[in-house]
Amino acid sequence: MSSLGMGLLRRTIAEVETFIHRLDPRTKFIFFLWISAFAYVFCDYAITAILLAACLALAAYARVLKPIGLTILIIVVPWMAVDVFVLGLGPFQFPWNETEIFRFNIFGYEVPLYYEGTAWGVTWPLRIGVCISSAMLFFLTTNQARLVSLLVRLKLPYRYIYMVMATLQMIPMLMDEANTIYQAQVSRGLRTDVSLLKRALHYIALMVPLTLSTIYKVQVRAIALESRGFSAPVRKTILYRTTFGKEDYMFFAAMTAATAVLLYVYFTYGFSPIAGMRFYLFES
């Protein structure tokens, strides 16, 4: 097997071992909640960008920057472009626009670009970027067996735990399968040099066999699981015990220090200390 999907599956703890991988899943999950919360507490593109940079730095250290960076590029950048276009440009009348920072001349029309709309348009996608990158950092650096033990500790029924975990592995496998089917269909004459509408219709040729093969694979897997005692009415053994170690406590210490700094900034300089945005909802 060789594809982006399977590559994603392989790039896991089986290959890489850094201190981020060794952290207890709970530590990383708390980090995800913590950094996402601060991304929303502050309404400041600079602070949010710093938080995103912190996530990306950790991802780079854990050697999972490529999938996370790609996801951010695919989701956050286009979203930001649309947001700035809609919120920042004058003709769209974003209600909080006050400060003109630039004026475009488009076909003889003067179009102003406003600071407030631009700042909002940049901040919101960055916030989502922080959430996505920290969540992906959690998933890509956590051994699934340890994740299972965490979910078991949270008293989730094993059937649902399996459903979540299998779905996470199923996605890259389906990407792989879709790629194979697509190549087969193209080899049999499916044209790719056609209009967007026709190309969209061609997806039927991809989706029908993909759906059928997925149903078949799910059934075979269900049989295989059943043969290995999946539905045995016994208490399942969890291979890994999740415990906080020295590295977890150090990570918590760093998070506590960062929390102190961020709270100081918040209470001293407000929720938008660098961007200088105002909370327009209350003012209106």
Next chain:
Amino acid sequence: MPEYIIDVERLSYSYPRKSNVLIDVSFKVKKGEVLGIIGPNGAGKSTLCKALNGLVPHFYGGKFAGKVIVAGMNTLEHSVAELATKVGLVFQDPEEQLSGVTLTVYEEVAFGLSMLGFPKEEIDHRVREAIKKVGLEGLEWRSPFELSGGQTQRLAIATALALEPEVLVLDEPTAQLDPIGKFEVFSVIKKLADEGSTIVVVEHEIEELATFADNILMLNEGRVVAYGPARRVLTMVEELKKYEVNPPSVTELTYLLNKTLGTKLEVPITLEEAIKIYGEALGVM
């Protein structure tokens, strides 16, 4: 302990949407015996395998008649999970039988044991033993998705062996493998057979099957058309051909020589036997 570890008596089965997949199938397997199941596509071989661990009828439903007793347990009266420690089932596509929730070979082998609630120490011991038996030592912490086809199938066999089943059922374990993968898997099966494991194996590679099977059962359209010692069944060249099953090449060659040239050579079923027989006939041995 019963004399026979598998006792199938007048088994007939129809899937909910396909009738008469198995018709009046009977056979017995002793402890330590290797039973090879052969037959054309659609003969009911895979269904028979699934009947041995209770998937048929518990998972599929359908109409089931007759009796399947494995290790003293009637499959109709016990769940598939209960039978999991008695019968280890390995399918033909190695990737499709991975659990989907593990990231290393070690965890994959441990999956079944943890599902059955074995203690951690026991799991560790059994996993290491099973990995050793299939020759995957050194790959314990490798991702299952990084293994070759042959290695993945050996991993699948290890997942079954870890449960220390009394019977290992292999449903065309080499069907999707390249020659090297086939060689790897057959080596493991032969080793397990030599160690006295009870094995039921569906296989199209008759030449290989001839080297380790004690008995052969041939199915056609759900019925048993031949059953007996491997030598007797595999030398029934005309019968095998009639049911689109190719006998071993050396068997067919010798049969044709005897038939067309009137020679009285003993009919071999393996290459080693053929060398000995032909060597003696030519006076060089």
